[in-house]
Amino acid sequence: MSIPRVKLPPTNGSSYILPQLEGEIFTIPGFKSVFRMFTSQAQTNNGMAVFAWDGVKNDTAPFHHHKYAHDIFLVAEGSMLCWNGDECRLLGPGDFASVPPGTIHKPYPQGPVTKAIDLITPGDWVNFFRHVSDKFEGLIFPEWDDRQQGMFPNLVGNWEEAFDVFAHPDHVGCPVSDWSEKDEVLPDGEVPYFLKANKGPRWLLGGVMSRPFMTTVQSGGRSAISIIESSNAYTSSVFHQKLAFSAHHCLVVFDGELEVSIDDGEPSVVRPGEVCFFPAKVPFRLGFASKYVRFWSFASGNGIESLVGEAGQRYPGQALPDHAQAWDDEKLKEACQKLKITRL
Structure with missing residues (x-):
């Protein structure tokens, strides 16, 4: 089952996509x-x-x-x-x-x-x-x-x-x-x-970059916000596997096409101006379907940006690298345990 496209946020605890405006x-x-x-x-x-x-x-x-x-x-x-x-x-x-x-x-x-x-x-x-x-x-x-x-x-x-x-x-x-x-x-x-645009810290996990505006440190544990960037030029991504977070996620797409799926459902495409919501503990996958994909991630706790920061490494550049960097799977495992993220 693909994620439904709706005009109003549902109240039944489900994932959804909001079209532009x-x-x-x-x-x-x-x-x-x-x-x-x-x-x-x-x-x-x-x-x-x-x-x-x-x-x-x-x-x-x-x-x-x-x-x-x-x-x-x-x-x-x-x-x-x-x-x-x-x-x-x-x-x-x-x-x-x-x-x-x-x-x-x-x-x-x-x-x-x-x-x-x-x-x-x-x-x-x-x-x-x-x-x-x-x-x-x-x-x-x-x-x-x-x-x-x-x-x-x-x-x-x-x-x-x-x-x-x-x-x-x-x-x-x-x-x-x-x-x-x-x-x-x-x-x-x-x-x-x-925080001035693009002047804050940058983290890289494989080919996924995070530019956090706020982590749970600055929010008293209540929320986290980051720009997430990646590309279909990379053959693999941590987010190609199903991950279940303890935080709710609201993703707002600005560039490219983002493929999203929950559980074992068919992927749906989220385009610029559109929004995707994942409830806490619902396993989801992300696919970066364009040469350049950028979205803003809003989470009600430790979310995507926390995983990139914990399992990845500080990145000195401003642009995505031409080739994805290798990630340490043991470090990824430890980060998931610390952040209470389930890999499926």
């Missing part, structure tokens, strides 16, 4: 943008929510913080000003911001069209979006929505605690800073940070 789609009145939910608490046992945020320049999101939720912003297109604690950066494509609990922050899309893919843990935080938003039935996003509702419309009672959103209407953001060398390394712990 599909998902559970909301718009906050006046935001001139949409949130396209790829996966949330119903699919991940509250482990994470992953969603696209697409729209034009808009300054309606206020300064706020979350007491429990960890927020990330990862720009795919356009630009975004992001205040993150006592620092601010102008994020471009591939730039990343990690906002742990308790950090006052504010995202401000700069356009002309900004597309970001964001993750937040726990996954049920996005119930706030569901509460203050309207379902979106249009094509791309509501560019001409001039309603003045704001982000906190008609909320009564103890809504800040209920939705884990604490507003700071009088907060004054710091000036925008230039990128620096500290934005090229992953910190050792769950602290606010930025």
Whole structure:
């Protein structure tokens, strides 16, 4: 059985593929943008929510913080000003911001069209979006929505605690800073940070490269995010075998064709703009069906990127090598045991 293609994330615990621009789609009145939910608490046992945020320049999101939720912003297109604690950066494509609990922050899309893919843990935080938003039935996003509702419309009672959103209407953001060398390394712990595109660490396992934005070290064990790259020029891959992870995976394809299959089913092809979701403990295979394949991997714990980092080696280059490097099968076995990954 191949993985089904659906327009809405199912709630029956199954794997699925979302075609481009599909998902559970909301718009906050006046935001001139949409949130396209790829996966949330119903699919991940509250482990994470992953969603696209697409729209034009808009300054309606206020300064706020979350007491429990960890927020990330990862720009795919356009630009975004992001205040993150006592620092601010102008994020471009591939730039990343990690906002742990308790950090006052504010995202401000700069356009002309900004597309970001964001993750937040726990996954049920996005119930706030569901509460203050309207379902979106249009094509791309509501560019001409001039309603003045704001982000906190008609909320009564103890809504800040209920939705884990604490507003700071009088907060004054710091000036925008230039990128620096500290934005090229992953910190050792769950602290606010930025990571410049393609400046962070790179790991290689055979012919599969991982460029992590965040590991479980930076997320308090709750999530991990990485760019994964490979090619059909390589004859073998660790991911040609069935692997069952203890984390849920949401894969967003940007380049090439990715072949995915679960259990002993027929492979399905995931193309640029499409999303594939694997629940935890479901064995899956990955096939890289184009000369160059690139996807962003979002996991609710130690996932694909953790295996590449643990079983592979640091890689000094920026581009995939012409020939896949040999991997140490004993090291791979030890990594799977450590990360609770089952090889089938």
